[in-house]
């Protein structure tokens with residue numbers, strides 16, 4: 014099964030996609046994570062993406078489309094995969110179809126902007142492995158330290174207040190139209206993303 018998780022920044026896509034993929038034996042494909050990893054490595058792709066990501070703007074479609082095209086060819090995608098943060102524009106969604114990659118279900122995590130802004134402002138991320146923490150719902154075992162790799166946690170550059178606003182602007186302009194795109198082809202399912210993470214996961218599993 015090929016699943017897309019949709020929802021505004023901070024709606025919990027990354028958290029849910031990681032667990033769901035692991036439980037189902039699917040690949041978790043997060044374009045945000047792939048881009049941040051390239052930026053950490055200072056690769057040509059990373060250098061190209063850096064300014065867009067830092068300022069909350071979208072990396073050009075052509076760049077992310079070729080990332081996903083390559084990624085979905087890997088062995089770990091053969092049972093299925095969960096796309097998190099892609100597609101983010103109508104042309105990205107169309108590119109998937111054109112490649113013959115047919116999405117079975119698009120699941121929208123519905124969370125108000127107010128709640129998302131609060132979560133993003135609170136969240137801490139690991140600059141090394143990308144793990145994400147929240148002081149209320151997912152505190153690290155030792156404050157400020159990553160459970161997985163012991164690196165010092167940071168606030169992501171694009172989780173600063175001003176950039177959060179820009180990401181929401183981009184979301185409503187470019188990404189929200191995807192809800193309609195998948196609705197028209199009867200592949201859209203919606204979930205209440207305000208519930209606690211365990212409950213959201215249960216509902217997700219019932220759906221896919």
Ligand code: ADP
Nearest residue numbers: 022023044045065066070071072077098099101
């Ligand atoms: P969030 O969903 O919390 O906003 P992500 O980790 O998915 O965060 O993405 C972080 C940033 O990476 C985006 O703001 C954007 O700059 C870039 N990015 C990720 N996925 C895409 C995509 N599909 N198209 C364009 N840019 C992307």
Ligand code: ZN
Nearest residue numbers: 139142159162
């Ligand atoms: Zn870590």
